[in-house]
Amino acid sequence: MWEKMANIDRRVIYALMILVIALALLNPIGLSIIPSDATIDAYDYIEAMPNGSTVWFGMEFSSGGIPELMPAAQAIIRQGFKKDFKFVACGMWAQAGDMADMAFNFVATEFPEKEYGVDWVNIGYKPGGEVLLPALINDVSDAAKGQDHYQNKLSSLPLMSQFKSLKDADLLIIFCTGTPGEQQYIKHVTGPHNMPLIESCISVSVPGIMPFVQSGQIKALIAGMKGAAEYEVLVEHPSTAMAGMDAQSFSHGLILVFMIIGNIGYFATRNKKG
Amino acid sequence: MKKEVPLAILFIVALIYIVANYFTGIELLDIAKDRLDDWYLSVDAVVRAIGLVNLAQIHGRRVANKREGYGYSIWLMVCMFGMLFASLFWFQGTTHTGWDFMYKMIISPMNATVYSTLVFYIGSAAYRSFRVRSPEAGILLVVAFIMMLGRVPLGAMLLGGNQAFATAADWLLRVPNSAGMRGIQIGAALGGIATALRIMLGIERSYLGGTGD
Numbered sequence: 012m013w014e015k016m017a018n019i020d021r022r023v024i025y026a027l028m029i030l031v032i033a034l035a036l037l038n039p040i041g042l043s044i045i046p047s048d049a050t051i052d053a054y055d056y057i058e059a060m061p062n063g064s065t066v067w068f069g070m071e072f073s074s075g076g077i078p079e080l081m082p083a084a085q086a087i088i089r090q091g092f093k094k095d096f097k098f099v100a101c102g103m104w105a106q107a108g109d110m111a112d113m114a115f116n117f118v119a120t121e122f123p124e125k126e127y128g129v130d131w132v133n134i135g136y137k138p139g140g141e142v143l144l145p146a147l148i149n150d151v152s153d154a155a156k157g158q159d160h161y162q163n164k165l166s167s168l169p170l171m172s173q174f175k176s177l178k179d180a181d182l183l184i185i186f187c188t189g190t191p192g193e194q195q196y197i198k199h200v201t202g203p204h205n206m207p208l209i210e211s212c213i214s215v216s217v218p219g220i221m222p223f224v225q226s227g228q229i230k231a232l233i234a235g236m237k238g239a240a241e242y243e244v245l246v247e248h249p250s251t252a253m254a255g256m257d258a259q260s261f262s263h264g265l266i267l268v269f270m271i272i273g274n275i276g277y278f279a280t281r282n283k284k285g
Numbered sequence: 286m287k288k289e290v291p292l293a294i295l296f297i298v299a300l301i302y303i304v305a306n307y308f309t310g311i312e313l314l315d316i317a318k319d320r321l322d323d324w325y326l327s328v329d330a331v332v333r334a335i336g337l338v339n340l341a342q343i344h345g346r347r348v349a350n351k352r353e354g355y356g357y358s359i360w361l362m363v364c365m366f367g368m369l370f371a372s373l374f375w376f377q378g379t380t381h382t383g384w385d386f387m388y389k390m391i392i393s394p395m396n397a398t399v400y401s402t403l404v405f406y407i408g409s410a411a412y413r414s415f416r417v418r419s420p421e422a423g424i425l426l427v428v429a430f431i432m433m434l435g436r437v438p439l440g441a442m443l444l445g446g447n448q449a450f451a452t453a454a455d456w457l458l459r460v461p462n463s464a465g466m467r468g469i470q471i472g473a474a475l476g477g478i479a480t481a482l483r484i485m486l487g488i489e490r491s492y493l494g495g496t497g498d
Contacts, residue, residue, distance in 0.1 A: 021409040028408050042438035074393035075400030142322040162378050221463045260439035269412040277416045
């Protein structure tokens, strides 16, 4: 028996993992989520900004990041639309335009008075990696070759008449799953031009980003799905992150159970092997 | 001369770029930096084309020699060139139905699927690797426990609403993790500077081809 505990077939782990996640997603029990200081800092920073501020949305992720980052993006858009913020979204990742499209079009249905081109613009993906950022500082329209994600001319969009340079943003909020991401923004934009930066990142990136948060180079961090769920609590609009936290909780619980079983099996069989 | 001239060009261009990044607001340097950034975009495009040719060569050889798993190589080339030619000649931009279909119905779900499967590997790997074989492994296990319970509401639920796990996880992230990460990041940055200097000064020449002599 001890041998079996120490060497459980990985297919058993996979099967139980699917079962636990599916059950949690199909029957969420709504574990209580208490916002952390880091998420409250992000919320308070945005809340303290004057109505009508312009916010840059850096969509630096692809579909793999949707479960962790999309809920945070949508929660911030909700908060921003209530404060009449203007959003300009763009990204160095190939799916940036699609991600922005998904975020804004979903929330815009709740705010029928908000209009594309006036309240938000989706510039979409623009190639070049990190050299795109200095180009956006110089001239957004030039860097974007004058077109948004939907092939509208930027000059035909009212919001873009006030937004000529990345420096025109009052706040930069970026959603990142990797490189290019926060380091490129800090190096080319927020560092040299002393601009505030808030980031929402996937959980595995949090340890690497913490030094930038402590140094103040990132004003606040919405960390992974947990941070997104906390943000949904703060904007009082439960959505997919809160539902996802149940699944994440129980999958963590299952992994911990397996870790305990594995160690019991290991200690029980260690002397026999020795 | 075959190596001296490229080395001299590299040294001068790198020097201009470094100076332009440190001393902003000087018009001539700003123009030079913008021009170099534009050149970077051109080089980047060429590099992608080289990557495309390189991939086609590698997988073309696999298919020609019918090496094990060559079917995957055929599929890779069908997808790679299919998307390339469809984008060049058929899809008229991101609003085209075909483009929309390829991105939203194929690339997006596949991307999400690959990422989602990680949870199964992580679960299996955690079960196998977190064994208390030494005191260090014991510390790792305790930290993993705290982090995994502190980063989800389950931790508080198990303690009847007490946030002890979350507080401990937060401390681990802010203090020991940040200290270690800062060291790694500074070390990597210094290594990057050293490598850049070696290339700039012509000590490291392997990128020029040949043996570096």
